[in-house]
Amino acid sequence: xxxxxxxxxxxxxxxxxxxxxxxxxxxxxxxxxxxxxxxxxxxxxxxxxxxxxxxxxxxxxxxxxxxxxxxxxxxxxxxxxxxxxxxxxxxxxxxxxxxxxxxxxxxxxxxxxxxxxxxxxxxxxxxxxxxxxxxxxxxxxxxxxxxxxxxxxxxxxxxxxxxxxxxxxxxxxxxxxxxxxxxxxxxxxxxxxxxxxxxxxxxxxxxxxxxxx
Numbered sequence: 001x002x003x004x005x006x007x008x009x010x011x012x013x014x015x016x017x018x019x020x021x022x023x024x025x026x027x028x029x030x031x032x033x034x035x036x037x038x039x040x041x042x043x044x045x046x047x048x049x050x051x052x053x054x055x056x057x058x059x060x061x062x063x064x065x066x067x068x069x070x071x072x073x074x075x076x077x078x079x080x081x082x083x084x085x086x087x088x089x090x091x092x093x094x095x096x097x098x099x100x101x102x103x104x105x106x107x108x109x110x111x112x113x114x115x116x117x118x119x120x121x122x123x124x125x126x127x128x129x130x131x132x133x134x135x136x137x138x139x140x141x142x143x144x145x146x147x148x149x150x151x152x153x154x155x156x157x158x159x160x161x162x163x164x165x166x167x168x169x170x171x172x173x174x175x176x177x178x179x180x181x182x183x184x185x186x187x188x189x190x191x192x193x194x195x196x197x198x199x200x201x202x203x204x205x206x207x208x209x210x211x212x213x
Contacts, residue, residue: 015126027085029082035058041086045089062079063105064104083124094132097128097129106144109144122167122168125172126167152166156202
C-alpha cells in the first residue's frame, strides 16, 4: 500500500475554487445595492424559521426576476456574489440546497441571457455541492447535472465557459458518489445521465492533448 499510494492520493481536495486548479477572483458583493439585508452567516444560522423563510423568499424573488435590463443583471450578479460568501458554511449550504432556491438556480442556469450570471449560478451550485452535509432525496441533482453537461457540450470549444461549468459538475458528481458510499440508497432524482460521463471523458482527453501539445 505504501508503494502504490502516496498520502496526497488519499486526500480529497475541492474541485471548485481550488487555487491549485485555477486561480479565482475573490468574491466581493456590494451590500448597499443588495436589495436585501446583508446578513452574516452567524446571523442566518441563529434565525428563527419565520425569519429564515422570509429571507429565502426575498432571495428567490430577486433571483427569479424576469427583468432583463443592465441594472437587473447587475443586481442578480451582486446577489450571486453574496450567496457565494454564504454557502461556504455547511449549515447554510445544507438548508439552501434542499430549499426552493436550488430549482431557481437551475432555471437561471438554463434561461439567463447573461453569461456572467450563468457562470456565477454554476459557482453557487458547485459551492453548495461542496459544502452541504445533507442531501434531501427530492433535491433535483440529476436535472442540474444534465443541464451542466449540455452547457459544456454546447460550449466545448469555449474554454472559459467550460471552466465555469466543469467544477460545478464535478462537485455534484462527487456529492452523489459520497452519499452512495455512505450507504445512502441512490434516488431517482440523483441519477447520473451517461452523457455526463461521456462529456467528462471528452474533456479529459482534450485536456491531455492540450497538455502534451
